[in-house]
Amino acid sequence: MKTPIHIGKLLLISLLMSVVMQSAYAERLYYRTKGNKVGMVDARGNVVIPIAYNSIEPWGENLYKVQKGFKSGICNNKGQIVIPVKYYFHRLNDKGLAAIALGVNKNGLIDAEAHFILPCEYKYLYEFDGDASKLAAFGEGSYNSFEREELLITDCRYMCFSNSINNLTKCGLLDVTNGKVLIPAGQYNCILKPVSGMSRYYNTKRSNTTYGYVNIETGESFEVGSIDSKLDNIKYMTHSDFHGNVAAVNNGNAWHIINRSGETIRNNYNDIRFNPPAHIWVGHRGDGTLDVFDEDGRDKAGFQGYTDIVFPDDMGDRKVFPLKNTEGKWGLLSLEGTAIAPFLYQEVRIGCSNVIAVRKDGLWGFMNSQGKQLVKCKYADVEMPVEQDPAYVWYKDAHGFWCQLNLNTGKESPTEYANAEPFRDGLAWVRPREMTFGGGVLDAALTTNSTDSISESKLGIIINEQGEVMFPEAVTSELLPKIKSLIVKKGGGALNRAEAHRFLLQQSAENRMYPMNTKIDDNDWDY
Amino acid sequence: MTGTIKTVIILLLLSAALCSTAQDENRYRRSSIYSILINHSEQNFSEDIRKAFLKIPVPDKYNDHNLSVKVVTLGKKLSGASSDKENEQITAFLDSNQIASRLVGRWFNRDIYTGECNMDLVKERGMYDATEFDKEMAARSTRGIALLEDAGEDLIGNTFVLVNDIRYVDKSKTTMWVGIGLAILSAGAGAAMVANGASLSQVNSFNQSAQNLATTIQNIKGFKVKINTFLYRLVWDKEVASAFYENQYSNAPDEAKRLAFEAARAGYRLEYVGKVESRASETSYVGVNLYDPQAMVRKVCQRALDENIVDLQTEFEAFRTRTPILTSEPITASIGLKEGVSKKSKFEVLERVEKEDGTISYKRVGVIAPDPDLIWDNRYMAVEEGAPNSLLGKTTFHKVSGSAPMPGMLIREM
Numbered sequence: 037m038k039t040p041i042h043i044g045k046l047l048l049i050s051l052l053m054s055v056v057m058q059s060a061y062a063e064r065l066y067y068r069t070k071g072n073k074v075g076m077v078d079a080r081g082n083v084v085i086p087i088a089y090n091s092i093e094p095w096g097e098n099l100y101k102v103q104k105g106f107k108s109g110i111c112n113n114k115g116q117i118v119i120p121v122k123y124y125f126h127r128l129n130d131k132g133l134a135a136i137a138l139g140v141n142k143n144g145l146i147d148a149e150a151h152f153i154l155p156c157e158y159k160y161l162y163e164f165d166g167d168a169s170k171l172a173a174f175g176e177g178s179y180n181s182f183e184r185e186e187l188l189i190t191d192c193r194y195m196c197f198s199n200s201i202n203n204l205t206k207c208g209l210l211d212v213t214n215g216k217v218l219i220p221a222g223q224y225n226c227i228l229k230p231v232s233g234m235s236r237y238y239n240t241k242r243s244n245t246t247y248g249y250v251n252i253e254t255g256e257s258f259e260v261g262s263i264d265s266k267l268d269n270i271k272y273m274t275h276s277d278f279h280g281n282v283a284a285v286n287n288g289n290a291w292h293i294i295n296r297s298g299e300t301i302r303n304n305y306n307d308i309r310f311n312p313p314a315h316i317w318v319g320h321r322g323d324g325t326l327d328v329f330d331e332d333g334r335d336k337a338g339f340q341g342y343t344d345i346v347f348p349d350d351m352g353d354r355k356v357f358p359l360k361n362t363e364g365k366w367g368l369l370s371l372e373g374t375a376i377a378p379f380l381y382q383e384v385r386i387g388c389s390n391v392i393a394v395r396k397d398g399l400w401g402f403m404n405s406q407g408k409q410l411v412k413c414k415y416a417d418v419e420m421p422v423e424q425d426p427a428y429v430w431y432k433d434a435h436g437f438w439c440q441l442n443l444n445t446g447k448e449s450p451t452e453y454a455n456a457e458p459f460r461d462g463l464a465w466v467r468p469r470e471m472t473f474g475g476g477v478l479d480a481a482l483t484t485n486s487t488d489s490i491s492e493s494k495l496g497i498i499i500n501e502q503g504e505v506m507f508p509e510a511v512t513s514e515l516l517p518k519i520k521s522l523i524v525k526k527g528g529g530a531l532n533r534a535e536a537h538r539f540l541l542q543q544s545a546e547n548r549m550y551p552m553n554t555k556i557d558d559n560d561w562d563y
Numbered sequence: 564m565t566g567t568i569k570t571v572i573i574l575l576l577l578s579a580a581l582c583s584t585a586q587d588e589n590r591y592r593r594s595s596i597y598s599i600l601i602n603h604s605e606q607n608f609s610e611d612i613r614k615a616f617l618k619i620p621v622p623d624k625y626n627d628h629n630l631s632v633k634v635v636t637l638g639k640k641l642s643g644a645s646s647d648k649e650n651e652q653i654t655a656f657l658d659s660n661q662i663a664s665r666l667v668g669r670w671f672n673r674d675i676y677t678g679e680c681n682m683d684l685v686k687e688r689g690m691y692d693a694t695e696f697d698k699e700m701a702a703r704s705t706r707g708i709a710l711l712e713d714a715g716e717d718l719i720g721n722t723f724v725l726v727n728d729i730r731y732v733d734k735s736k737t738t739m740w741v742g743i744g745l746a747i748l749s750a751g752a753g754a755a756m757v758a759n760g761a762s763l764s765q766v767n768s769f770n771q772s773a774q775n776l777a778t779t780i781q782n783i784k785g786f787k788v789k790i791n792t793f794l795y796r797l798v799w800d801k802e803v804a805s806a807f808y809e810n811q812y813s814n815a816p817d818e819a820k821r822l823a824f825e826a827a828r829a830g831y832r833l834e835y836v837g838k839v840e841s842r843a844s845e846t847s848y849v850g851v852n853l854y855d856p857q858a859m860v861r862k863v864c865q866r867a868l869d870e871n872i873v874d875l876q877t878e879f880e881a882f883r884t885r886t887p888i889l890t891s892e893p894i895t896a897s898i899g900l901k902e903g904v905s906k907k908s909k910f911e912v913l914e915r916v917e918k919e920d921g922t923i924s925y926k927r928v929g930v931i932a933p934d935p936d937l938i939w940d941n942r943y944m945a946v947e948e949g950a951p952n953s954l955l956g957k958t959t960f961h962k963v964s965g966s967a968p969m970p971g972m973l974i975r976e977m
Contacts, residue, residue: 067955069936074951093946093954534674541631546617549634552601552652555659562631563668563675 065100065113067092076100076115084115096132096148101125110150118150129188135161145192145212154195154215162196162207163188164229194230197221209235209252218252225267231277234296240267247274249283251296258298260285276308280315280331284308291319293333301333311347314355314371318345338373348386356405358384358392368392368407377407389421391429391443402429402443410443422458428501430456430464437469440503451503455496457513461520463506465513467496500530509536515543538562591887591915591973592690592923594721595628596621597666601653601728604636608731608860612788615861616729622872624884624902626688628722630665641728644791649835653726653793663831664824666722666797671812678821680812685714695921705920713922715804722797723882724833725875727868732787786863790841792871794882795833803831836882839874841867858944865943873903876976885913885925885973894931894960894968899939903976904958906935910974912965929965931974933958 065076065084075087085092085100095101098113102121109121125146126135132148136156144156154161196207198221208221209230219227224237227250235250237257245267248259260275276284282301284291292303305319305327316336319327328339339345344360355371359379367379383395390405394413401413419430419438430438437452455467471492498507498519507519508531522531522539531539541548541562550556600616603609613634621627635656643650657663667673671680682700686693691710699707811824876883884902889895898904909932913925937959938952945953962968 067952069951072951091951091953532674533676537675538631545631545633546614548632549602549613549636550632552635552637552656556632558675560632561660561665561675563665563673 084113085111086115095128095150099148099150119146123156126188131188131191133188133192135188145188153212154210158197158199160198160207161210162198163190163192164194164196194218196227209250211252218255219250224250228277232279232281234278234283236275236277238267245270249275249278249298260294260298261287263288276310279310279312279317282317282329282331282333284310284317284319293317293319293329295333302327302329309347314347314357318347320344336373338369346384346386348388356386356392358386366394368405375407376405377403385418385420387420387422389426390424391421391426393418393420400431411441411446419456419458422460426459428459428464430458438466440501449503453496455493459501460516462501463498463516463520463523464501465496465511465516466499467493471496471510504530506530507536507539508533509540511536511540518543591885592688592717593624593626594723594882594884595626595688595718596723596725597628597630597662598725598727599632600634601641601726602634602636603638603640603730605638606731607733608786611857611860612729612731612864614857615864616727618861619865619868622869622901624886624898628666628669630662630669632660640730641791644728645840647838650726650793650838654833654835657724657726657795657833658829661828661831662724663797663833664828666724667719667799667807667831668824670719670722673824674816677816678811678813678818678824679816681814685718689714689718689923691921699921709920709922711804711808712801715799715801717923719804720797720799721881722799723836724795724797725872726793726795727871728791728793729864729867730789732789786859788841788863788867790864790867790871791838792841792868792875793838794836794875794879796836796881798832798834806830836879837875839871839878841871862944869901869942870903873901876903883975885975888912888968888970888972888974889957891967891969894962895957896960896974897939897941897957898974899941899952899955899958900945901941901943904933904938906933906938908933909963909977910960911977912968913973913975915971915973925973927965928972929968930963930977931960931968932963933960 065078068075068077068081068083068087070087072090073087074089074092075083076085076092077083085102089102089104091103092100092111095110099118100111100113101108102111104121106124107122108125109117109123110119112118122138124137124139128134128148133153134146134148135143136146136152137143138156141159142156143158143161145153145161147153192212195210195212197210198207206222206225207227208217208223209219209227210216211218218230219235223239225240225245226238228236230252233251233253235252236247237250238245238247240246243266244262244264246259246262248257248261250257263270263274265271272286272288274286278296281296282293284305285294290303291305291308292300293305293308295301302319304321306322307320309318310316311318315331316339317327317329317331317333319329321327324343326342326344328336328342328345330336339357339359342359342361343364346358348357356368356376357371358366359369360366361379363379364382365379366381366384368376368384370376377394381394381396382398385393391402391410392405393400394403395401396413399413400415400418402410402418404410415431416434416436417432421429427443429441429443431441431448433439433452435452437454438456439452440449440456441447442449452469453466454469454471457465494512495510496513497505497509498511498516500506506523511519519531519539522535523529526535541560548560550560598621600613602613602616617633621629641650641652643652668675670684671682672684673680682696685691686696691714696710699710701707806827807824811820811827813820886896886898886902889897909930911927912929912931914928916924916926918924937955939955939958940950940952942950960974968974
């Protein structure tokens, strides 16, 4: 027999629960204004933070940034001043750090708990550029561009500082986690972000620049070269970051590898590369030989005796590398150096997918990253997939057109396209063999934020893996992700012509404007 | 065990009910607007104004009924811009481009290639029970006809076009604010200099950089626009509606009805309601990132447009918005300075009444007024500006007359 629920008990318990839930907000404060001033009161209306500030906003948890005029401070939820109201604050970034200044040229950092990470002592503080690609893209010497509109967007693990208002070189280096000065200011014209505990430096005197490394743990430095050129005029990469315990140095004729003491342990390479995901270095010599070695400079077992190697763009969870042997044939090795695929191939293409394209006897096929042949080498050309375990890929048929191939069944679709891009989430951009363009050209042309017209070869349609047209208007491939979202919103159904037209108009809205005194073409309207 | 689970569930539900909760403030009928910019290409900052305008969202008290054309350009002043009379140039543009018919097309999600229409948007914005609505339409019942009339009056007939003629107010006399500008930069936005370095090529040109920045600051500080906003309303009466439903509406591809609508486009009309002009007042640059002048353009334009919308609501009752009451103890609503709430405002409280035939009407049940110290400053970038009351999140009211307002009731400024 079931026990009846007593309503009275129920109400009492739920009241208690409600009180408990509401008590979670007991410390919550509420804004209260008087004229142009604001303060904060508790739930009973008692003033906690005086109604004396121009603005108050939350800071981290249970803290408030209070502002009078241009100056701010931090108050806790008991009204106690934690940081006096005499600073200039920037906003907290997503890592809970904020720039703070005590007047001009006294800058520091605080966190979301109002702790000073760096005291307000620095005239200038710099982040290292977060975009690693820029480090190699420009000429040596103009190290990183720090100009940006937002502050503290990198991890700020290390920052540079300078106390010279007229000379923004000769920076020092700070470890922001503990505020320790790793490199005093004034020693080097230019220092770069530490990697593996070592920071590259440059020093220029008159027209000569010397370069080397500073060990940020010991403070010791060593020079590795010099060049008769000012810093801004150096045209080639002089020395790389340390990766592990070795770095590459360019003496103008060849690369050589040094250890942390500056001793050369390998030399005479024409080019040097480092693969971060695999932690391996590769160097080509003039005689065609290839050295593959680890972050300690030791030969990588199983990787010796080859003449070339391909580093994939994205290792993913694959640990395979195409290598070329002395007979000019390509095969696959695992990261441990064991054979994955035999050295039979004229060419190997490897991208971010776990499906690899191989060429034998002039024809292409596919294998997976375990070395298993998926499709025999029988095609004039193939398009590399971009997904893991793709169901469909593209091959070029005897007429020079692209066709769909089911990797699982080997079935070839007869539909030919002039151009095709890999499938992503079940959709692919293709350019039909015969495609007519109406107003779709104008719409599509403007979706790339340019008023220049787009070459018709860049315009196509979107199909699914069954070859069905999912977006019938002419469009560039870069819009595929947005089109995918629309299709998902429509429950997976294809967009009709009107829907596609409206989408393109929406995409190009920023680039379209019309003279007021003319009648706008009907094709530029969505309804 | 089952009894225990039931008890827990009931307790949780009761507890939730005892804690105050905000109503779903999105579930109420709104007017619909389509907003166009007249961009003066002969002026400085026309490109900045255009970009800023395109970023400004439809105010959340209105439905977005925008069409694909948002910007038209004019290489000279709009003639008659300062007059309150209907502007011939604007009306000619709206007529020649058959805007009224396109607004109707949008209401019914009309496929321009096949003529197929549906009532999805009407159902969504009218908050009708979708299944009931479809049933009554299919049966062509009296109730169904009443629902269509209701949708026509309260929804489709409340579709507006705002044509915004925005002109930059050129400063012919400029004071050099270099020194003060820099001082403000380094003092008020001193932290902006922190962690903001320079590439080596700028090492020896710091002073020059500072000078350019001062010029930028000077432009930012004094940026002003003047906006004339012209208001038009879609004409949707019984005659228009009847012709549409009988001859042009089809819920499947229909070439004859498609052509009938195309032929009838010129017959759809917009009527001129009125016009307001912005005050071109000073907008504080505080809170604006001085390294992003575009942000100041947007702030100035958005505040001026919001002010114009408030003025249009004040002058033209049909354009006034309704806002739901969030809580009853205290009385609050998500409305503030942006909507023109002031110490002198008074709001009528409206109770939504659903009649037997499913149509909706509103009955006044009281009047409320805002607490002067608790008016939310929800103007664009008020928080960044550090404006008092910018973080309130809602405005608090007190009852003036009538019965106690309840969450879900709507308020409308009187």
